[in-house]
Amino acid sequence: MGKSLLDKVWQAHSVRELPSGQTQLFIGLHLIHEVTSPQAFQMMREQDLKVAFAQRTFATVDHIIPTDTRQRPYVDSQAEGMMSAIERNCREFGIRFFDGPSGHQGIVHVLGPELGLTQPGMTVACGDSHTSTHGALGAVAFGIGTSQVRDVLASQCLAIQRPRVRRIEIEGKLALGVYAKDVTLHIIRNLGVKGGVGFAYEYAGAVVEHMTMEERMTLCNMSIEGGARLGYVNPDQTTFDYVRGREFAPPAENFERAVAWWRSMASDPDAGYDDTVRLDGERIAPTVTWGINPGQAIGVDEKIPVADSFAPDDREVAEDAYEYMGFKPGAEIRGTRIDVAFIGSCTNGRISDLREAAKVARLGKVKPHVKALVVPGSEAVAKAAEAEGLPEVFRQAGFEWRLPGCSMCLAMNPDKLVGRQVCASSSNRNFKGRQGSPSGRTLLMSPAMVAAAAIEGAVADVRDMLGRK
Amino acid sequence: MADLIPIKKVAGRPIPLRGNDVDTDRIIPARFMKAVTFEGMGRFAFYDVRFDAEGHSKGHIMDDPRFEAKGPRVAIVNKNFGCGSSREHAPQALLRWGIKAIVGESFADIFFGNCVALGIPCVSASEAKVAALMAAVEEDPAHDLVVDLETMTIAYRGKSYAIALPGGSRSQLLDGSWDATRSLLQGADAVRATAARLPYVAGFAKA
């Protein structure tokens, strides 16, 4: 039997088996940000530890930064404190920091691939659950906690149990108006928010093979929402073409050697899997969440499911969702009035996402009662968008064009929902209170669907706008 | 470096925290993470579930006088507890509120690992056992619940229940190596050898 990419990467990065039975796994790329790293540096100082491989850790700031002005000190003194802490920690421990003046600041999971830091066959770790994003390049990428951030700083390793692998094959072709975001919401809806616990998801099949790198990132990004700590796509020509020429990619003279190794790390055709699931891409519609976890999702032309339709385990959460959202089982999701539209995040804040949203934004104007914002995922995304005139398109349609950051994905900066506002959001979590108001409500959907909702003032079917045949 | 502290047994007053898929945003809302230390996180555990906009108690079980207790606490939870964000602020908040062990039907991967790294055992039991335990506690919460990692049982009011914990994590807790830094640093030579074998570490330069 052949090996999966996970088997090969695990083997190549295994330092040794620990007395506990876990693997000591070498981490090829460590990314840090301002929210989950300061306490790790504090532990480093308290325990008098040195950073083992300082050149393999890179830092950025994304969660707390304001998106209207970068004037220092930040108005929010706590945010300013966190920014100063990461500046000082990077300086004192010799870590490269992609801050504003570097011209590279951005959401950590947009940045890694964009700079060519994330590469196939690598292990990646970051104190952030959406580290699963980096699997799009054929990396094995873990979200970790702060104590583990300390471990990686101190040793460049994690003590970790090998996950099982579930291959998810999505066959067929996606219809017009259906995007990677719809695919991932569809997967989570079908396999559940806890279906992936203990698994790594290997995404495959015609739909995935035809996806661009950025679409694969959206797909892998939300693996964690399905309970899988990591997700990956086997590296192929699309991957190699994406990495080539990026700032931290292997230099041209070594590139072919790199490609040969990357190819060798992909899953063998006869690899064994712990589980395999097949889904039909043709049957995926633009998908919207109606509840309080990303598995509570339906096609935009479906009705909010009734409690009886859920497995016993999910019924109580469904009841909780009806109450929190104020939605009735059996009601249409289409036509649900929205107050805020948010386009951005590490799920859908890349240039291709903004392009798709801009196509829709060109077709109308944001309804006056809707506050709509577009927040690029990184400075590079912002620059690319500017070069194509996208900020103008969005502004003309009535969207605000902001500076890069996590923004209203989790609202640690000033961009927040107010009261029970309903937000059409291209982010990844519709948890209670996620977008900054303890009673705020989030409907997850693709960036094009968010733009459509902004223009209709209510949840709409983007296929109608794009001219359904 | 931290001393090895074996964790064999945790005893404390139980507190049931009901619900499947309780995410870490709920355990600690992001706005309370704007700090560079974990100090004081305990007071924000489950904040929005416990308090209204004016900061008044909504009568959550954590604020119910019947379940008030001093000393260590053991939480009892349902399925997929701690899903979502990787924030260690969540187990830190629970720990600082007093929770030293968690018994549940199942746990999200990252949350589970974060808890082990803090020496908080997250042990699992079947749906029926958790339901029975929650009922027993809600009937009479004024006794210590004992989690015993050596016998892999928990005991409450004279009843004992079998629990499970993956072998690696169990031995880490039992031998005190749950703070993994020490063991990871002991492999420093092997780490350098592994790095040297990986072609990307040298940028795929010709060997």
Ligand code: SF4
């Ligand atoms: S965009 Fe959202 S999910 Fe992504 S890293 Fe930022 S806060 Fe986390």
